[in-house]
Amino acid sequence: MNVMDTRATSAMLYLDGVHVSFDGFHAINNLSLALEPGEMRAIIGPNGAGKTTMMDIITGKTKPDEGTVLFDGTVDLTRLDETRIAELGIGRKFQKPTVFESQTVQDNLLLALNVDHSVRGTLFWRGSKAESERIDKVLETIRLTDARNRLAGSLSHGQKQWLEIGMLLAQDPKVLLVDEPVAGMTDVETHLTAELLKEINRNHTIMVVEHDMTFVRELGVKVTCLHEGSVLAEGSIDQVSSNERVVEVYLGR
């Protein structure tokens, strides 16, 4: 890596030599990965490979024991907390859809909008036309316009997944981390989600974790396979899925 530059790397997200262990269990082992600006990357890997943990590290939920995690080539993410990292422009959709169930769909999006998030700002907040237009647009994109006044808790599983993606859109971060977006969706919904992500990718950097191979294939982007906390293979979906070690990991030995 070229250290002469003030930017250590041109990558949007840059992980190098990251280690994490929980009570002696090594969940992430010497993980290195770089995500270029504007890229969409699919992450695959068996359960327990450490995909979610990697997102935890990037978003500040889990602190790595060692290793470098840089955002935009300059910001050391290991020193920042979740709030600060979100403010920098890293948004996340969780594996288990997490929306604010007792609030309406519209309010969920309102909360996600990247406007003033200070106590004072929210206390004296008065909606603007621009804001409501953005919410309308997002609602349209995620096909929840009709459900805008329903409580988020009453949505179906797939709708919650979409609402969460919608919240990401409203948040409008530089990087989107999307954890298993199509789990529990029908084929049609899966297809629509792939289309949506491709659409979003036009002006955002995205990292998607997914098991669903048809979905990953449909995305048609570079794939990284994780196993036991480190990168096992990287390349196009065809390269990766023909990799012997990947096959071994997925089919058991």
Added chain:
Amino acid sequence: MTPHILTRSLDRAATAFVLIVAAIGVLIPLSNLLLPQGSMFQVPTYLVALWGKYVCYAILALSIDLIWGYCGILSLGHGAFFALGGYAMGMYLMRQIGSRGVYGNPILPDFMVFLNWSKLPWYWYGFDKFWFAALMVLLVPGLLAFCFGWLAFRSRVTGVYLSIITQAMTYALLLAFFRNDFGFGGNNGLTDFKDILGFNVQAEGTRAALFLLSCLALIIAFLISRAIVASKLGKVLIAVRDAESRTRFLGYRVESYKLFVFTLSACMAGVAGALYVPQVGIINPSEFAPANSIEAVIWVAVGGRGTLVGAALGAVVVNYAKTFFTSGPLAPYWLFMLGALFILVTLLLPKGIVGTFNSWWEKARHSSPDADSAAREDGIGAPNAAE
């Protein structure tokens, strides 16, 4: 698109609440003062004081509802803030006694003379002035809540852990205030008050005025709370209550939000305590007892948490029942009833009176299936609430 913060906060129910409290606040004192004694509609003075007490409890309940109902912070030590506000007012009232005390010392309150203290401790300075005492009523509970909350929320102490340490906080204060050398009258607390702002605290007119003021304070506290919960801040608070870490990942500084409402709520509790003391005529360390704080929480649960109106209503209903039962032949059974109330409300009426009524009303109105999943109450920070 969205109306101004004040108009937004006054929906129909809120307006009705404000009007009812205002009417009570005016009518009870008027009936007490103007109607002839013994007339059917005359409210006797002792009842004015009693209801004044309930109104103060309603403010306390409101302050608890604001943090518990909307932000998921279950404080089992809010009685401490109430009592601190009460002590601040009590100190003012003590200094108003002047040389009319038993020992006739113009500066030192009786208990200090009794303990052979030769001069006023520094922390009693300034309490001879009402404005100073009034400031302290807000400042002391607020400052304690701020320091406590700053420590606790920053290190993400949540759920039952937070509840337990708030309980420890009020318990520590209880022990401290019991001590004579702490300088707040020890066991006996502060009592034998004479005047407030030059008016005799026992006089009917003063009591009526205090009642009116308490109702006014309740209205103001209610309006502030309503303004908060109806603002976007209120939505953030609910988000924190339901999914704290999700809120963080959206870029909200959760600890600042918690600290803000916790401190505000403590100030409200302090005001409630300050109005309570001149009406009951005494403040002593037992106000710090952990049991008191927990009892206040059950008022909120009975009325319906997360409804504000319910909290106030619950405080009045439970305390009215308490007065009714503990003064009758059923007195030995009151604790059974109170205990059963805790159990039954949490088991059978988790939304409380107002919450249950609301969801029933909603259902009756649109009979749409998803309206009743409205209130999702979950404690935050359950060790076993798996990810």
Added chain:
Amino acid sequence: MFANCIDRFRALFLSILLLSCLTVPALAGPFEDSVAKFANDEFSDTEAAIGEVAASGNALASPIISALQDGRLSADPDSKKVFITRTDGKIVDAATGAAVDKLPDNAAAVRLNNRLRRTVEAALGGLTLLSPDPAKRLAAAQSVFKSHEENVLPTVESALAKESVKSVKQAFAEARAAIILFKSDASDSDKLDAVAVVKARGDQEALALLTALGADQPPLVANAAASAVSSIQSNLAMWSMVQNAWYGVSLGSVLLLAAIGLAITFGVMGVINMAHGEMVMLGAYTTFVVQEVIRSRYPALFDYSLLIAVPLAFLVAGLIGVLIERTIIRFLYGRPLETLLATWGLSLVLQQAVRTAFGPTNREVGNPSWMSGAFELGQITITYNRLWILCFTLAVFAILLAMLRYTALGLEMRAVTQNRRMAASMGIATSRVDALTFGLGSGIAGIAGVALSQIDNVSPNLGQSYIIDSFMVVVFGGVGNLWGTLVGAFTLGIANKFLEPVAGAVLGKIAILVLIILFIQKRPRGLFALKGRAVEA
């Protein structure tokens, strides 16, 4: 040197005289005559009478002289008869011991002056110093150590020579040293020896004795005394540390006992049981009931009352625990704050129920004989009940640990603690585990109640006084780890007892609470917290 010799000789002679009097009462001559001298109302005669009576060895000697001391000895100047008014009001003839109906009209109390009073005291001391009961001798020797009256020296020395019980002999030696220290004509070397003996005793009283030694001592002795004082002081400081540590350990064991059940229910089920203290209280009342039954039916079994109460208390509290879990707590899983409120309500109900059944006042629970009393260890006193409670707590802890480790229920409990969902999907009946866990936690609280009934008041409020402390222990130690609870309990107990002398009991407690509140900021999940996703919010 020579004077010293004579002194010793005289002492020897005197004591032989005394002893011979004691052992051969017949030789005492007419005891009645000696007694009659009290009736002369002359100080000199009274003094002689005291000496003769004391030396008589008669069983009445001691009652006579103590009656004289208290002004209960009266004499009839006409009949020369002397009477004792006993402390119970009965009157006996001092010379014969025969009961008398009433005092003669002209009988008057035998008068004393200050000089005679000292003689009386010395005589009494001498009398008990030679008492056949070793406990009395010991007490007498100790009082001589304190009073160091010069005129009992001969008696002390003779008693010392004859003493066969080791501890009493030691006490005599110390008493003798004390007298010699204050004896103006004792030689330097004797005094130095005496300082050494007193220094070896090394307790608060030795310190008091040495510091009371005036400045008018020979320089050699004064120096030795000063160095003895400082050595005793540092020794005592050490012992007071040990004492504090013991108190702390003892408090820690009580805290551990009270908190252990809470730790289990909180650790496994995430349930804060505010009625935990009431389970403790129920255990204490079970002990009370057991003792009542034993007292009225089988008094001989009293010493076994606790052994009977322990399993019963476990059953009573445990069954109530299971009942509570099945009827209330089960419906509140995943809602810890509501659980807290409901169990608080339950605690009110239980307290009031006990108050209704047993009354609001403290009930008397007795210590069995093996739990009462104390023994000395160096300079500290250890009471048996505290010691037994410590042993008992450690035993309960060990059994519980073994249970968690080796039994099927223990395995299931650990599985549920670590990952409830996973455990459920692996076929563990989590609801049964919950009920049993809650029963176990409550049962242990009941056992704790048996132990606490031995050191605390058994009243409906018993539980309340432990609940906050128990929470502090659990929160401090960390959830889901019994060792954390152990360390937490002993740390808090010891810290409390070391802070107490410095800050006072109440301030010490406040300081502990504040420290815990601060500690939680640093480690929000306690000293030995489980990590991992299972415990995350």
